[in-house]
Amino acid sequence: MDLADADANRNVDADRVLQNVPSCRVATEFKLNNAPRRSLMLTIAKAFPEPPSASGLVPIPVYISKGEVRDAVCHALKNGYKHIDCAWGYQNEDEVGEGIKLSGVKREDIWITSKLFEFHHNHVRQACLDTLEKLNVKYLDLYLMHWNIAFVPEDVPAGQLPRNSKKDPATGKHLLDVETTENFVGVWREMEKLVEEGLVKSIGVSNFSIRRLKELLKECKIKPVVNQVELSFTFPQPELVAWLKKQDILPQAYSPLGSTGASQASLEVVDSIAKKHGVEGANVLISWQVARGCNPLPKSVTPKRIENNIKLIELSADEIETLEKGALAQTPKKVCDQSDLVVPAYDIFEANHPTNNDKVQAAQA
Numbered sequence: 131m132d133l134a135d136a137d138a139n140r141n142v143d144a145d146r147v148l149q150n151v152p153s154c155r156v157a158t159e160f161k162l163n164n165a166p167r168r169s170l171m172l173t174i175a176k177a178f179p180e181p182p183s184a185s186g187l188v189p190i191p192v193y194i195s196k197g198e199v200r201d202a203v204c205h206a207l208k209n210g211y212k213h214i215d216c217a218w219g220y221q222n223e224d225e226v227g228e229g230i231k232l233s234g235v236k237r238e239d240i241w242i243t244s245k246l247f248e249f250h251h252n253h254v255r256q257a258c259l260d261t262l263e264k265l266n267v268k269y270l271d272l273y274l275m276h277w278n279i280a281f282v283p284e285d286v287p288a289g290q291l292p293r294n295s296k297k298d299p300a301t302g303k304h305l306l307d308v309e310t311t312e313n314f315v316g317v318w319r320e321m322e323k324l325v326e327e328g329l330v331k332s333i334g335v336s337n338f339s340i341r342r343l344k345e346l347l348k349e350c351k352i353k354p355v356v357n358q359v360e361l362s363f364t365f366p367q368p369e370l371v372a373w374l375k376k377q378d379i380l381p382q383a384y385s386p387l388g389s390t391g392a393s394q395a396s397l398e399v400v401d402s403i404a405k406k407h408g409v410e411g412a413n414v415l416i417s418w419q420v421a422r423g424c425n426p427l428p429k430s431v432t433p434k435r436i437e438n439n440i441k442l443i444e445l446s447a448d449e450i451e452t453l454e455k456g457a458l459a460q461t462p463k464k465v466c467d468q469s470d471l472v473v474p475a476y477d478i479f480e481a482n483h484p485t486n487n488d489k490v491q492a493a494q495a
Contacts, residue, residue, distance in 0.1 A: 198431045203229025206436050207240065215358075215382075215427050216265070217245035217276055218257060223264035230265070237267055245276035245336060246321070248468075249283040249295040251310045254320035256291045258329055273321060273330040274358055277337050277468055279476055280310035280317075298473040306472040314342065315349045322352045334358065334380075337468075339479050340373050340491035347377070358382035360466050361424055363394045363415055366457040369492040375423050383419045385465050386426040387412055399456040407443045417442045418453045 199222040203214060207230065216226050223244065230240065242265065250257035258273060282305040283292035296305045310317070324330045334356030335343070343357065357374055361367055361383035374381045388394040395401075395411025404411045412428065412435075419426035420442060428439045445453070469478045480486040 199225035200229040202431045204232040207233035207235045213241040215243045219247040227266040241271045243272040245274040249281040251280040251317045270330040272332050274334045274336045278314050280307040282307045303473045340488045341486045356380045360385050362388045363457050364460040364463040370488045373492040381424040383424045383426045386419050421450050
């Protein structure tokens with residue numbers, strides 16, 4: 131995806147536009163695959179309209195019910211979205227591909243992210259090919275390790291891709307493949323081969339703690355460009371965000387509105403800023419994530435909300451500070467954690483570990 135060509139075609143100076151979004155001055159320092167290329171955020175934002183809306187930053191995530199995806203993707207692309215965030219585990223990539231085709235938007239004008247599922251850690255190339263086939267595309271712009279845990283896959287004939295995990299008979303939970311889980315660097319090396327083969331343009335991770343990222347950075351040939359994690363007003367993770375930015379790893383924010391968005395968007399501090407700008411609370415929360423250097427991933431299948439979520443506002447320095455203070459004053463509320471969904475249980479985030487938690491790890495060199 132060539133940003134310069136895209137800008138020439140649209141008469142849009144993306145560098146100038148990015149200077150009107152506070153966080154993007156930081157984002158312009160990010161690099162893809164350790165190469166001196168334009169930033170990931172800048173590439174995603176290649177089709178920016180005039181500031182301050184900067185709609186190219188906001189992707190359409192497709193963690194939504196099968197049957198609703200095709201129309202949601204098509205509607206989003208026709209209304210200015212350029213980034214689709216999907217995953218094998220969402221079980222709807224065929225509909226994503228249908229939505230792309232129905233929209234009439236060219237593949238080269240879209241940034242497509244997908245993710246390696248938990249029982250595919252020993253089937254990396256095959257899983258990626260399966261995703262490409264379902265999406266009906268030849269390459270991915272970004273491929274993420276969805277979780278840094280591996281499930282024991284079901285038994286399948288040689289050459290076939292597992293479609294499910296083995297379950298613990300007593301609890302029905304996924305059986306954890308402890309060896310593969312601890313060998314996430316080995317999984318990463320298989321993902322690096324996808325870049326070398328041209329199946330994906332860049333690779334990253336999701337739900338990784340600082341400690342595990344430090345371990346990965348020591349061993350990798352290709353540096354992760356993204357860590358997609360839960361980030362919201364009631365779960366801001368300031369230490370993780372700051373550390374990722376120092377490492378030139380883009381923080382992508384899933385669930386930026388919380389589990390449903392309703393409670394966070396209606397908080398007094400958010401609502402007052404929304405009324406001042408004549409927008410909804412969701413616009414404030416999404417714009418705040420951009421202002422703090424994150425790439426937000428709001429989810430919706432409702433046409434009006436899809437259209438609304440792409441509308442960013444330019445927050446003042448005082449408003450950003452007010453939101454930061456308000457977020458830090460909240461009792462942290464994490465929505466998504468698979469630690470207890472496996473047998474044996476596995477502490478994915480190590481939030482309560484005395485030395486491995488993100489606060490301690492961020493403070494260390």
